[in-house]
Structure formats: structure tokens, C-alpha cells
Amino acid sequence: MVLYRIMLEDSSAAVTAHDGAAETAFVELARLKKDRGALILAHTYQLPEIQAAADLVGDSLELSRAAARTDARVIVFCGVRFMAETAKILAPDRTVLLPAEDAGCPMADSITAENLRDFKSRYPGRPVVTYINSTAEVKAESDWCCTSANALRVIEAVDSPEILCVPDRNLARWCQRNTTKKLVWWDGFCLVHVRIDPEDARAAKAKYPDALLLAHPECEPEVLDLADHVLSTSQMLAFAARSPARRFLIATEAEVVGKLRRDHPDREFYTVGPAQHCVNMKKTRLADVLRALETGKPAVTLDLDLMARARRPIDRMLALG
Ligand code: SF4
Incomplete structure (x- = not known):
């Protein structure tokens, strides 16, 4: 059974x-x-x-x-x-x-500490905001961390008109549209979110014209252009919980759609095009x-000095609340 x-x-x-x-x-x-x-x-x-x-x-x-x-x-x-x-x-x-x-995470692995040191040397004096989807070694080379939920707030909090953003180009592009600061980004991306096709988003909107399209900022800009709201995963869940809307199109990893359906069986949630799953x-x-x-295995082990250096940008982010 x-x-x-x-x-x-x-x-x-x-x-x-x-x-x-x-x-x-x-x-x-x-x-x-x-x-x-x-x-x-x-x-x-x-x-x-x-x-x-x-x-x-x-x-x-x-x-x-x-x-x-x-x-x-x-x-x-x-x-x-x-x-x-x-x-x-x-x-x-x-x-x-x-x-x-x-x-693992292919996006996190798209930049190494050495890559980041080289990137910084090409833009001297610019602080680095690193998406939490990154290795400990890359965080240790960074000034701030951010998540998809607080990236824009972190960027506004950084005391510099020019900022380097790694590793996700789409999160950085989204922030660039919403800030007057100049952002320079690494060309990393999430394989799962970039597979969400703008044509599928248009088709889904045509099929369900009353539905709200919620898109994750790791999606391509063309998908974000079609979204009613650009939200992190937790923001999507919170938005759906308080929204009076009955139908939603969800442009992110497919498990979020499953969770929304379980949490709100009285409402309708659809993937945008084929369901996209993160194999990792x-x-x-x-x-x-x-x-x-x-x-008690496998346990994560990291060098103490590396952890101390990687913690600084995370603590700065967490201090923002
Ligand atoms: S969905 Fe998977 S590949 Fe994409 S950022 Fe998250 S862990 Fe990495």
C-alpha cells in the first residue's frame, strides 16, 4: 500500500x-x-x-x-x-x-579561489559579493555573502559604487536592474534554472491567464521579464501562503511545486514547461x-583558518538580519 x-x-x-x-x-x-x-x-x-x-x-x-x-x-x-x-x-x-x-553544485564549482583572485586583480578595489552557492574557498576570498532572498539588500549595504558578483550571472543581472551601482559578474549559472524556457513561460501564461508567474532570480532574464514576481524559494512559499490568487506558475526547481501543492491542496501550482530537477x-x-x-560519516572537514576567513562574509550578511 x-x-x-x-x-x-x-x-x-x-x-x-x-x-x-x-x-x-x-x-x-x-x-x-x-x-x-x-x-x-x-x-x-x-x-x-x-x-x-x-x-x-x-x-x-x-x-x-x-x-x-x-x-x-x-x-x-x-x-x-x-x-x-x-x-x-x-x-x-x-x-x-x-x-x-x-x-555537488555545478554553479558553485564554476569558480575556484584562484579564479576569484584573478577576477579581483582585474578590478582592483572592488568588493566581492558572493552568492552562498559557492565553495568555502571562494567565500574565504570574498567580502560579503548573499542569498537569492537578500542579494539586493546586501548590494545596497556594501559601501562601494562598483561591486564584483560571483558566481551566478543571472542573480547579478537581476540585481543590476534594481540598483544604480555598477555590478560586474562572473559567468556562472544554474543548469536547472537556465533550462526554464521563456517560450514555455509565454505558453503557460497563455494557457492560464489568471495565474501569477513566480520566478527565481537564477532564471534567464527573458523568463524574469515575464514574471509577476521574482522571488527566492522561501519568498515564493511565503508569497503563496498569503496571496489570495488561486493559480500559480512556478519557475524554479520542481520540488518547490510539489511542496506548494502539499501545503495548499485547494490551489493550483504548475511548473513552467517540463519539470526541472536538480540531480544533485x-x-x-x-x-x-x-x-x-x-x-557519523561522511562528515564535513574544513581547515580552521579557511573556516575563519569564510565566516567573515557570511557573518556580515547575517548581521543585516
Ligand atoms: S539547483 Fe542544483 S545546480 Fe542549481 S544552484 Fe541549486 S544545487 Fe546548484
Whole structure:
């Protein structure tokens, strides 16, 4: 018998779990969590079974804040590597486990510390605002961090009329449209969001003219041009919760559509074109979380000096509130 089955429109992704196996796994998970004094954090792009197992589901900023303030001895980070690294930087005395060790982020990996040092040398004196979707080494070379939820606020807070933005070109372009400061950006991008096609956005709007199109700033500018609102993942969830609208077109990773449908079964949420999934975010399975809690591995380890340097730009961002 199926415990839950979630299929996203236009998607081949289906997640199923059977009562007996799932129940056993969740009982074991609760036992291990208590034994280890663990907190389970899951990004909104994680599979529904992982979201169901988590103490907190959120975006990068929400999860970073939770990591910074937790008393838990162990943080199990269900996401990709840069997120678990950020948790470790903010909670260096805790054990941070990344259940799917090979879950990386091509956008974060599009720039190395050496690339950034070279970029800075071409624009001397310009401060660097680095998207949280970046490696610890790149954060350590940066002046500020930002997320998609607060990028514009960070840019306005930086005391400089010219700023370097890495690694996401689309987030930087979006900010450039909304600030008088001059931004120079790295040419990185998210493979998942750039696959969302403006033609599909036009077709979806024509099919559902009463729907609001909410788009993530990692989408291409042509998609953002068609959006009613450009919002981070957490902002989309909050917007939908308070909006009187009945129909929404959601231009971001498809798991967000699944979550919105579960949270608001009385309303309609559609992907823009084919559902886009981040393969790295889908690498974490319940069995991986159980194994990580059982074995205490794989744990994120970072050099102490690197963590101290990477923490400064994150703390500046968090201090903005
Ligand atoms: S959705 Fe994009 S930015 Fe986020 S982890 Fe996947 S590849 Fe990286």
C-alpha cells in the first residue's frame, strides 16, 4: 500500500514509499536522532521523503541561520556540499554530516579561489559579493555573502559604487536592474534554472491567464521579464501562503511545486514547461540519512583558518538580519 506518492506534472519523477518499510525507517531515524543529539536540515529541493524526515525544511539562508543557532551536537545536512560547508563554518564545533557525499553544485564549482583572485586583480578595489552557492574557498576570498532572498539588500549595504558578483550571472543581472551601482559578474549559472524556457513561460501564461508567474532570480532574464514576481524559494512559499490568487506558475526547481501543492491542496501550482530537477539535490535518500547517523560519516572537514576567513562574509550578511 502506498504511503505517499507525489508526481509532478510533466515529470517522470515519482516518489513512492510503502507503509511498512517507511514506518520502520522513520522509527529508526527518530531513535538515531535522539541518540546522536542530531538536527536534520533539508533544502526545499530535496525529495519529499527527506523533507518528511527533516526538523527544518528551508532555503540556504534559513538553513544557515538554523545551523548557526542550534544546540544539536550533530547537524545532518540534506542538500549539496556548499550548504553543508556553510553549516560547518557557522557551527565549527559541531559534527556536520552530508549524507550524499557526492552531491555537488555545478554553479558553485564554476569558480575556484584562484579564479576569484584573478577576477579581483582585474578590478582592483572592488568588493566581492558572493552568492552562498559557492565553495568555502571562494567565500574565504570574498567580502560579503548573499542569498537569492537578500542579494539586493546586501548590494545596497556594501559601501562601494562598483561591486564584483560571483558566481551566478543571472542573480547579478537581476540585481543590476534594481540598483544604480555598477555590478560586474562572473559567468556562472544554474543548469536547472537556465533550462526554464521563456517560450514555455509565454505558453503557460497563455494557457492560464489568471495565474501569477513566480520566478527565481537564477532564471534567464527573458523568463524574469515575464514574471509577476521574482522571488527566492522561501519568498515564493511565503508569497503563496498569503496571496489570495488561486493559480500559480512556478519557475524554479520542481520540488518547490510539489511542496506548494502539499501545503495548499485547494490551489493550483504548475511548473513552467517540463519539470526541472536538480540531480544533485535528489542524491540524498532516507537510507543515506540513516547510514550517516549510524556511522557519523561522511562528515564535513574544513581547515580552521579557511573556516575563519569564510565566516567573515557570511557573518556580515547575517548581521543585516
Ligand atoms: S539547483 Fe542549481 S544552484 Fe541549486 S544545487 Fe542544483 S545546480 Fe546548484
